[in-house]
Amino acid sequence: MRKYLFIMKSQIMTNLQYVFNIAFSFIGYLIMLFILFNLWKYLYSDPSQLINGYTMKQMTWYVIITEILWMTLGGRKLCRKISNDVKSGNITYNINKPYNYIGYSLSCHLGDILIKGVIFTILGMVTGFVFLGSFPKLSILSIIVVILTSILATTISILLITSLGLISFFIEDAGPFYWVYSKIILVLGTIFPIEYFPTVLQKILNYSPVYVVSYGPAKLFVDFSWDKAISVIIAQIIYVAITYGICSFIYKKGVKRINVNGG
Amino acid sequence: MLTAVKKEAKIIYLSIKYALVRELLNKATFFSNIFFMVLNNSAMIVQWIILFSIKDNMxxxxxxxxxxxWGLAAGTYGVAHFFFExxxxLSEQIISGRLDTYIVQPKNILLSAIASDIxxxxxxxxxxxxxxYFxxxxxxxxFPIYILLCITGGLMMSSISIILNSLSFWFNNSDMIADVGNSLVVNFATYPDGIFSGLTKWLLFTIIPVGFINYIPLKVLINFxxxxxxxxxxxxxxxxxLAYFIFYKGLRKYSSSNLMSARI
Incomplete structure (x- = not known):
C-alpha cells in the first residue's frame, strides 16, 4: 500500500507546479455551469416549484456536484494514456516493476487529479453560493460522508475508464468506447438526477454505474439522508470490487497478447 | 489569381486525400470511430426528450x-475538424517551432498548416x-442552404480557432485561452439562444460569435x-x-526551434 501512496504523492507534487493551469481550466467548468444554470432558470418559472421532487436550487447544486466530479476526473486523458501505453508498448515498462498495473494506474491518476478536485470543489462552492445565495443544509458528519462517497465515485470512474483503455489490447483505438461511456454518464447521471427518467429506466439506473459515480454523491449533497448514504456506500464498495475485478481480468488476458519489437 | 486559388484547393484536396488513405490503413478503427461518433451525438437526444417532457417549448x-x-452544431464542428483539424x-505548432515545414514550401503557409491533418x-x-437534417x-x-451553412459555420469555427491560437506568437500559455474559447463556442452552440438573455445573448453575437455560427443559420432554415x-x-x-491577417502578423514574430520534422 505504501508504494501506491508514494506514487500518488509524487503525482500530487508534480501537479502542485501547475496550480495556475488547473485554476484556469476551471473556466471550462464555469461555462458549462453557466449554461445549465440558465437552462434551469428557464425551465423553472417559479424557483420554489418542484420538478420531479427537486427545487431549482437543488437542481443547480446537483449539477454543480456532478460537474465537479466529471470535470475533475479527466477521463479522456486517462483513457488515452492507458490506450497509448498499450499501443506503444510502454506498458511493458510496468510489467517488471514490483507493483500491480491497475493499482499503479489508480494511484497515479488519483494523485494527478487530487489538486484539481480540491480547487474545483472550492471554486464550485463559491460559484454555487454566488448563483444561489445559500448552501444546502448539511451537518459536518454528512459533509464527510459526501466527501467519502465522492472519493469512492472517482475511484470507480477511474477503474471503469481504465478497463475501457485496456480494451486497446484487443481493439486498437479505445477512444470510441470512452465517448459512449462519457455520454451515458453525462446524459443519464450528470445533467439529470435519476428521478427525471421513466420508472422502468430508474430501476435499471439504480443498479448502474450512474448511481455510484455521479447520482449518489450529488443526491446526498442536495438531500441528505442516512438511509440513502448507507445504500450509496454499500453500492460503491460492491462496484469498486467489481470494476477492479474487470480491470484485472482484461489486463491478465491482454498482457499475454503483448508483442513488442525493439525498445 | 484563379490559378493560385485552384492550386491551393488542389493542395488541400491532396492533403486530405492522403490523410484519409493513411487513416484507412486500419479500416476497423476508421469505421468504428465514425460509427461511435454518430452514436455519441445521438445520446444527447435523450437530454432533449427529458427537457421537452418538462416544457414543450425551449x-x-x-x-x-x-x-x-444539434445537427447544425455537429455539421459545423465536423466541417471544421475534418478539413482544418x-x-x-496551431498554438502547439507555433510554440514548438514546428511551422518550419510549411514555411519552406512555396504554398500558402496557413492553409498548408491547418489542412495537414484530418x-x-x-x-x-x-x-x-x-x-x-433528414x-x-x-x-x-x-438542402443546399443547409450544406452552405455547415460550411460557413465550419469556416467561422476554424477562423476563431486560428485567431485564438495565433496569440501564441505573442504570449506564452495562450493555448489555454484558445482551449477555453473553442469550448465556449462548442458548448453554447448546442443550446438554443432563447434560454439566454441580456448580456449573455449580446456576448453570443459579439465576443463568442456562436450566434452567427449556429443561431442565425437555424433561423434561416426555419424561416428563410x-x-x-x-x-x-x-x-x-x-x-x-481577420484570421488570415492575425496569423500572418504573428508569423513575423515566429522563431524556429531548429526541430527536424517532415510531413508524412
Missing part, C-alpha cells in the same frame, strides 16, 4: 427545431448532421430570410480575413 423552439440546432492545435470522428459528426425534413430548397443568410456569409468572410 426558448421559442420545438423539439424538431432544437434537433436541427490543425487549426485547433479528424476521422468528425466524419461521424457530418454524417450525424445529415441524419438529423429527420427534420428534407426539401430541395433548404435572405438578409440573415447574407449576414452569415459576410461575418464568415470577415472572420476568415
Amino acid at each position: 426558448g421559442g423552439y420545438n423539439f424538431k427545431q432544437v434537433l436541427l440546432l 490543425r487549426s485547433f492545435s 479528424s476521422v470522428p468528425a466524419l461521424g459528426d457530418i454524417i450525424f448532421s445529415f441524419i438529423v 429527420i427534420y425534413g428534407f426539401s430541395i430548397k433548404t 430570410k435572405l438578409y440573415l443568410l447574407m449576414i452569415n456569409i459576410v461575418v464568415c468572410i470577415t472572420l476568415i480575413f
Whole structure:
C-alpha cells in the first residue's frame, strides 16, 4: 500500500507546479455551469416549484456536484494514456516493476487529479453560493460522508475508464468506447438526477454505474439522508470490487497478447 | 489569381486525400470511430426528450427545431475538424517551432498548416448532421442552404480557432485561452439562444460569435430570410480575413526551434 501512496504523492507534487493551469481550466467548468444554470432558470418559472421532487436550487447544486466530479476526473486523458501505453508498448515498462498495473494506474491518476478536485470543489462552492445565495443544509458528519462517497465515485470512474483503455489490447483505438461511456454518464447521471427518467429506466439506473459515480454523491449533497448514504456506500464498495475485478481480468488476458519489437 | 486559388484547393484536396488513405490503413478503427461518433451525438437526444417532457417549448423552439440546432452544431464542428483539424492545435505548432515545414514550401503557409491533418470522428459528426437534417425534413430548397451553412459555420469555427491560437506568437500559455474559447463556442452552440438573455445573448453575437455560427443559420432554415443568410456569409468572410491577417502578423514574430520534422 505504501508504494501506491508514494506514487500518488509524487503525482500530487508534480501537479502542485501547475496550480495556475488547473485554476484556469476551471473556466471550462464555469461555462458549462453557466449554461445549465440558465437552462434551469428557464425551465423553472417559479424557483420554489418542484420538478420531479427537486427545487431549482437543488437542481443547480446537483449539477454543480456532478460537474465537479466529471470535470475533475479527466477521463479522456486517462483513457488515452492507458490506450497509448498499450499501443506503444510502454506498458511493458510496468510489467517488471514490483507493483500491480491497475493499482499503479489508480494511484497515479488519483494523485494527478487530487489538486484539481480540491480547487474545483472550492471554486464550485463559491460559484454555487454566488448563483444561489445559500448552501444546502448539511451537518459536518454528512459533509464527510459526501466527501467519502465522492472519493469512492472517482475511484470507480477511474477503474471503469481504465478497463475501457485496456480494451486497446484487443481493439486498437479505445477512444470510441470512452465517448459512449462519457455520454451515458453525462446524459443519464450528470445533467439529470435519476428521478427525471421513466420508472422502468430508474430501476435499471439504480443498479448502474450512474448511481455510484455521479447520482449518489450529488443526491446526498442536495438531500441528505442516512438511509440513502448507507445504500450509496454499500453500492460503491460492491462496484469498486467489481470494476477492479474487470480491470484485472482484461489486463491478465491482454498482457499475454503483448508483442513488442525493439525498445 | 484563379490559378493560385485552384492550386491551393488542389493542395488541400491532396492533403486530405492522403490523410484519409493513411487513416484507412486500419479500416476497423476508421469505421468504428465514425460509427461511435454518430452514436455519441445521438445520446444527447435523450437530454432533449427529458427537457421537452418538462416544457414543450425551449426558448421559442420545438423539439424538431432544437434537433436541427444539434445537427447544425455537429455539421459545423465536423466541417471544421475534418478539413482544418490543425487549426485547433496551431498554438502547439507555433510554440514548438514546428511551422518550419510549411514555411519552406512555396504554398500558402496557413492553409498548408491547418489542412495537414484530418479528424476521422468528425466524419461521424457530418454524417450525424445529415441524419438529423433528414429527420427534420428534407426539401430541395433548404438542402443546399443547409450544406452552405455547415460550411460557413465550419469556416467561422476554424477562423476563431486560428485567431485564438495565433496569440501564441505573442504570449506564452495562450493555448489555454484558445482551449477555453473553442469550448465556449462548442458548448453554447448546442443550446438554443432563447434560454439566454441580456448580456449573455449580446456576448453570443459579439465576443463568442456562436450566434452567427449556429443561431442565425437555424433561423434561416426555419424561416428563410435572405438578409440573415447574407449576414452569415459576410461575418464568415470577415472572420476568415481577420484570421488570415492575425496569423500572418504573428508569423513575423515566429522563431524556429531548429526541430527536424517532415510531413508524412
